[in-house]
Amino acid sequence: MSLIRLNDVSVRFDNVQVLREAFFKLDGGDRVGLIGRNGSGKSTLLKLVMDQVEPDAGTVAVELGTKIGYFSQFSELNGASTILEVLQDVFAHVVEVEAELAGIDAALAADQPADELDRLIHRQAELFADMDRLDGWDYQRTIDKVLTTLGFAEAHRSCAIDELSGGWRNRAALAKILLEAPDVLLLDEPTNYLDVAGVEWLEGWFKNFKGAAVIVSHDRKFLDSVVTRIIELENFHLHEYPGNFGEYVVAKQFRLKTLESQFVHESELLAFEAEGISDRRAAAKAASKGLDSKLSKIKKSHAPRPVDKIITEIYGGLHVKDVLCRVESLSKAYAGRTLFSDLSFEIRRGNRIVVLGANGSGKSTLLRALTGEEPADSGHVMWAKGGGLVSYNQVLDELDPEDTVTHAVNAMPDSLALTATKKSVNRFLAMFQFSEADLKQRIGALSGGQRARVAMAQCLLSGASVLVLDEPTNHLDMSSTQVMERALLHFPGAVVVVSHDRFFTDKIANRRLVFNPDAPGEIEVRQG
Secondary structure, eight states, X not given: OOSEEEEEEXXXXXXXXXXXXXXXXXXXXXXXXXXXXXXXXXXXXXXXXXXXXXXXXXXXXXXXXXXXXXXXXXXXXXXXXXHHHHHHHHTHHHHHHHHHHHXXXXXXXXXXXXXXXXXXXXXXXXXXXXXHHHTOTTHHHHHHHHHHHTTOOHHHHHSBGGGSOHHHHHHHHHHHHHHHOOSEEEEESTTTTOOHHHHHHHHHHHTTOOSXXXXXXXXXXXXXXXXXXXXXXXXXXXXXXXXXXXHHHHHHHHHHHHHHHHHHHHHHHHHHHHHHHHTSOHHHHHHTHHHHHHHHHHHHOOOOOOHHHHHHHHHTTOOOOSEEEEEEEEEEEETTEEEEEEEEEEEETTOEEEEEOOTTSSHHHHHHHHHTSSOOSXXXXXXXXXXXXXXXXXXXXXXXXXXXXXXXXXXXXXXXXXXXXXXXXXXXXXXXXXXXXXXTSBGGGSOHHHHHHHHHHHHHTSOOSEXXXXXXXXXXXHHHHHHHHHHHHHOSSEXXXXXXXXHHHHHHOSEEEEEXXXXXXXXXXXXX
């Protein structure tokens, strides 16, 4: 029996199609990776399952008694509570039973009439059975085990949730869901803000999870490790591919080649049909003018230019110095803890430097010290004159809601959008999924993922010699991440990036700054 079933489901928002004729079922033990472009409807599908969105057509059925756990990178926890208090709330019923048992113990210690004594003993037996059923006798140890496994030190356990970094808040939300032990897990970008160790732990946890899961993620290595099938949301429909992400890539290529072959044959037949139509006289020819025009375009169409050529055309006029930045003896401590000490290195043309370390180790602080957003305690950061740097996160934060996409992309004073050909820029933006209509939209009307694409396009076209990126893949869909990867590989300047996305970092990195977990403040500079 399927735990969740979508049957011929269609959804529209404000007359905009999101899902059309969607069929889906989730059986016990399934691990489904749900992928698709930003705004394609992935989160809508999860909300359908949680009964937060009503379908316009079709049915959504959840097996009676199925316990669903939902995690989002924006999961809300009580910020004033500690993680221990949040997790103890999961066992609220157990705590109530404990309190009632303590009250009965106290009452039994006092003299009671025979009928009251019988009632208390009977109630105590009921509560003992409840504790056995809830596995509540050892819940404190269960909480401790989950927190220890997720790496929560005593300091993390005792401070308010609001004082934790984004990665630790995500771990806290995950810990809560894991203790709730749902039959079905709905995970919306679970690896965002987790460090590599946290992602690897989650991969290991899934090996022993007995329930089913639907995972929205752009983390290709995570999907490769965890899922048993991929569902791609494309053109309002759900397309299913068996196996993990690697098997999906092969199957999708085969599907596209099949469609391409079908299209070639169809266009040949249409062109042949056009020849017959064009031979007809007056009325028939007049009636077919529109078709003749369209078919002549099919005949003359050329395959799109390779992605790499489009990118190299954009960057052809960008001239970059050899040495872009010198960092000397940089040190920073926070709340009495040394984040980095006596750090020295150079940023040179062609460097793609990935900063790696555990959550809270100081990666983002290092980026802010490099960009001047946060002062270091000692040392120097000396940037070459005339090169310029751009911070993706600053650009994203400072997007003007009233601005249009076109104006935002062209906003930088040295923007390559002003020096490259309009044709090249339009092709570049088209790769980032910006249509002509999208370019006219105001930033305030865009989704979070769409705004991230605007900020990334703005950075890549900024004309700066150095790009500073803090978790750039968090809000980008897979196709946008792939375009970004290609752009960064061809970018003639330097890139400094913090990311937990192993697939992404393995593809672009040629240098690494690695925070040593066993020696606070020590950062190792590695090649490759």
